[in-house]
Amino acid sequence: MDRRSFLATAATAGVVASSAGAAATAPGLTKPPLLRPPMVRAGDKVGVLDLSTAVYDPAVADRVTAVIQALGLVPVLSPHLLDRSRAFKTSVQERLSDLHGFIADPSVRGVFCARGGYGVSEIVDRVDYDLIRRNPKVFLGFSDPTLMHLAIARRAGLVTFHGRMPGLMKFTPFSLEALRRAVCAAEPVGTLPSPEDGNPLRPAYPLRTVAPGQASGRLVGGNLSMIMAAMGTPWEIDTKGAIFLFEDVDEAPYAIARMLWTLRHAGKLQAAAGIVVGACAGCDKSSDASPYGLNEVFDLVLGDLGIPVFSGLALGHTDDTLTVPLGVQARLDATARTLTVLESGVAG
Structure with a gap:
C-alpha cells in the first residue's frame, strides 16, 4: 500500500474512531471474549509505528x-514514524491515523511499536477498539504501550504481546528469538528461559523466590508506572485470578513500594493468583526517603499475600527481553522460579 492509499484508509478509520473513543469510556461495558490474532508468517508485512515519544x-x-527482516518479515514504516508534527492536536491525529491505517489494511499482518517513552495516554481514549477486534493483528510493545495492552484487553479482548520493540538501540539474539517464538510460531512458548550468563555465580538476571507455591491463570500486566496510570480509568487492570507480571525502570525502591502499596490497598495484588516481578533495571538505588532496598520492598509488600511470587525474570527494560503473550493461560511455580506459558498467543 502506498502512502496516499494508506492515508485514505486511515482517514476512513479515523471517522469511525471519532465516536469509538466515547463508546470506549461508556460505563457498564463487559469484557469481550478472548481473541487471538493470526500468526505472522515469513514474507508477511508488519507495520511499525510510534505511539509514544516522537522519533x-x-x-x-x-x-x-x-529486526523485522531478521524475522523473515517485511517492514512497513508508518507515514509519521519519522515525521510527526510537534503540534499536539496534529500529533494525536497523526498517531491515530497511523494506527487505524495499519489495523484497517488487510495486507499488514502485525503492528509493532518502534519505541516507548511517553504519549499513549494522549490517544488511548480515541482509539477505535471495535476496529481492532474486527481486524485482529499482533500488537507488540512494552513500557508506555502497556496502556494500549490494558485498553485492548478491556475493549477488544485481543491477546497482545509484551516484548522488545524494534527501534530500540539494543536488540540481542535472545530478544529476537523470544519475539520469533511468540508471534511467528503456533506452539505455546512454554517455560520462559533466562538469558545465558557467563558467570552463574553472579547472573545478570538473578531469580528469587519471594513467596513459594504454584498457581495458574491468565497473564496480565506490564510496566508498573503505566499500570498505575490506568487506575480509575475504563482500562484499569483486572488481576482477578490472573498471573500478574510487572516491571519498571529507573524508579527508586520507595517509588516502587508506593505503587505496589497502592495496588495492594486497591485489592489488585490480593486478587491475583500469583505474581512475577520482572528485572527492574536501575531501580535498586539508595534513597534517603526509605531505608529499604528493592528486594526488601518486594518481601514487605508481596511476601505475605498468600500467593506465590518470584522476581528477576527478563521482562521489560532489560538488554535481553522476553516476549510474553498477555491474556493467555500460564503456570507459575515460584518455588522453582519458573513461568510456563500454556497457550499460544496466536492462531495458526
Whole structure:
C-alpha cells in the first residue's frame, strides 16, 4: 500500500474512531471474549509505528528494518514514524491515523511499536477498539504501550504481546528469538528461559523466590508506572485470578513500594493468583526517603499475600527481553522460579 492509499484508509478509520473513543469510556461495558490474532508468517508485512515519544532520528528506520527482516518479515514504516508534527492536536491525529491505517489494511499482518517513552495516554481514549477486534493483528510493545495492552484487553479482548520493540538501540539474539517464538510460531512458548550468563555465580538476571507455591491463570500486566496510570480509568487492570507480571525502570525502591502499596490497598495484588516481578533495571538505588532496598520492598509488600511470587525474570527494560503473550493461560511455580506459558498467543 502506498502512502496516499494508506492515508485514505486511515482517514476512513479515523471517522469511525471519532465516536469509538466515547463508546470506549461508556460505563457498564463487559469484557469481550478472548481473541487471538493470526500468526505472522515469513514474507508477511508488519507495520511499525510510534505511539509514544516522537522519533526523529533516521537511524531508527535502519534498526527497525534490520529486526523485522531478521524475522523473515517485511517492514512497513508508518507515514509519521519519522515525521510527526510537534503540534499536539496534529500529533494525536497523526498517531491515530497511523494506527487505524495499519489495523484497517488487510495486507499488514502485525503492528509493532518502534519505541516507548511517553504519549499513549494522549490517544488511548480515541482509539477505535471495535476496529481492532474486527481486524485482529499482533500488537507488540512494552513500557508506555502497556496502556494500549490494558485498553485492548478491556475493549477488544485481543491477546497482545509484551516484548522488545524494534527501534530500540539494543536488540540481542535472545530478544529476537523470544519475539520469533511468540508471534511467528503456533506452539505455546512454554517455560520462559533466562538469558545465558557467563558467570552463574553472579547472573545478570538473578531469580528469587519471594513467596513459594504454584498457581495458574491468565497473564496480565506490564510496566508498573503505566499500570498505575490506568487506575480509575475504563482500562484499569483486572488481576482477578490472573498471573500478574510487572516491571519498571529507573524508579527508586520507595517509588516502587508506593505503587505496589497502592495496588495492594486497591485489592489488585490480593486478587491475583500469583505474581512475577520482572528485572527492574536501575531501580535498586539508595534513597534517603526509605531505608529499604528493592528486594526488601518486594518481601514487605508481596511476601505475605498468600500467593506465590518470584522476581528477576527478563521482562521489560532489560538488554535481553522476553516476549510474553498477555491474556493467555500460564503456570507459575515460584518455588522453582519458573513461568510456563500454556497457550499460544496466536492462531495458526
